Amino acid sequence: MQFTKGHGTGNDFVILPDPDNQLDLTPGQVAALCDRRRGLGGDGVLRVVRAAKHPEGEAMAGEAEWFMDYWNADGSFAEMCGNGARVFVRYLVEGGLAIPAGQAPLPVATRAGVVRAVVDGDTVAVEMRRPRVYDASVATLGGLTLTGAAVDVGNPHLVCALPAGLDLGSLDLTRAPEFDPAVFPAGVNVEFTATGDPVDDVDGHVLMRVYERGSAETLSCGTGACAVAAVALRDAGRDTGVVAVDVPGGRLTVTLTDDSCWLAGPAVLVATGDTLPPTP
Numbered sequence: 687m688q689f690t691k692g693h694g695t696g697n698d699f700v701i702l703p704d705p706d707n708q709l710d711l712t713p714g715q716v717a718a719l720c721d722r723r724r725g726l727g728g729d730g731v732l733r734v735v736r737a738a739k740h741p742e743g744e745a746m747a748g749e750a751e752w753f754m755d756y757w758n759a760d761g762s763f764a765e766m767c768g769n770g771a772r773v774f775v776r777y778l779v780e781g782g783l784a785i786p787a788g789q790a791p792l793p794v795a796t797r798a799g800v801v802r803a804v805v806d807g808d809t810v811a812v813e814m815r816r817p818r819v820y821d822a823s824v825a826t827l828g829g830l831t832l833t834g835a836a837v838d839v840g841n842p843h844l845v846c847a848l849p850a851g852l853d854l855g856s857l858d859l860t861r862a863p864e865f866d867p868a869v870f871p872a873g874v875n876v877e878f879t880a881t882g883d884p885v886d887d888v889d890g891h892v893l894m895r896v897y898e899r900g901s902a903e904t905l906s907c908g909t910g911a912c913a914v915a916a917v918a919l920r921d922a923g924r925d926t927g928v929v930a931v932d933v934p935g936g937r938l939t940v941t942l943t944d945d946s947c948w949l950a951g952p953a954v955l956v957a958t959g960d961t962l963p964p965t966p
């Protein structure tokens with residue numbers, strides 16, 4: 687089985703080319719591929735399928751040639767993955783599967799609809815659904831209970847600011863935060879945030895760690911960064927602006943306009959090869 691490995695700010699993925707939707711991938715195989723000791727290791731799998739050949743992609747085939755079939759490391763599906771979309775586009779372009787026409791955004795079909803991406807040197811920017819901040823809810827981590835903002839970025843997020851004096855680095859994210867299943871019946875990605883020092887040319891600077899649904903703590907989460915940026919701007923009394931979001935794996939930049947949300951950062955391919963069919 688052919689694979690490529692790539693990452694966006696340390697959020698890493700096993701990419702499986704399957705243009706004609708012939709791989710009968712199971713949750714157990716995905717978990718085996720993503721296992722960091724017994725497999726290739728990754729926060730998730732990106733299966734590259736022609737939109738027309740995938741039941742969840744075919745309705746978008748008129749708009750986008752390729753469908754990003756995203757799986758979390760535990761073998762569950764998610765609607766959207768921002769860093770995954772950026773790495774997916776890097777793969778399409780480097781593999782010659784998509785040829786960018788100047789700055790014209792490149793469409794990709796996802797479970798959350800079609801997103802569009804622009805490649806500019808090391809950076810891949812993807813236009814995501816505009817985050818919707820819609821509720822307040824609570825996360826509990828050890829003895830710490832935090833009220834946060836529920837945000838829909840195609841997938842669910844809970845953005846929790848740490849109280850002053852508590853360091854992001856002190857959080858133990860080896861275990862899952864607890865959340866209210868009545869608010870998040872399908873689970874949630876939980877972002878923990880602190881305010882960063884002022885940075886030139888942006889309207890806000892936030893530091894973030896994340897515990898992802900289906901993947902545990904990751905070094906970065908693109909949809910999470912979009913959720914965090916929307917909450918930071920809301921807290922500053924704004925709807926639009928540019929926010930730098932520093933994650934353990936680097937910096938993502940989120941630009942919110944009245945009707946769009948652009949997520950930008952590095953996206954890199956690091957290896958390509960063959961793996962034996964994974965045995966769960």
Ligand SMILES: N[C@@H](CCC[C@H](N)C(=O)O)C(=O)O
Pocket residue numbers: 697758763764765766767768769770841842875898899900901904906907908909910
């Ligand atoms: N790392 C991703 C998000 C992946 C999906 C998430 N774990 C979920 O289950 O919703 C990103 O970059 O957005």
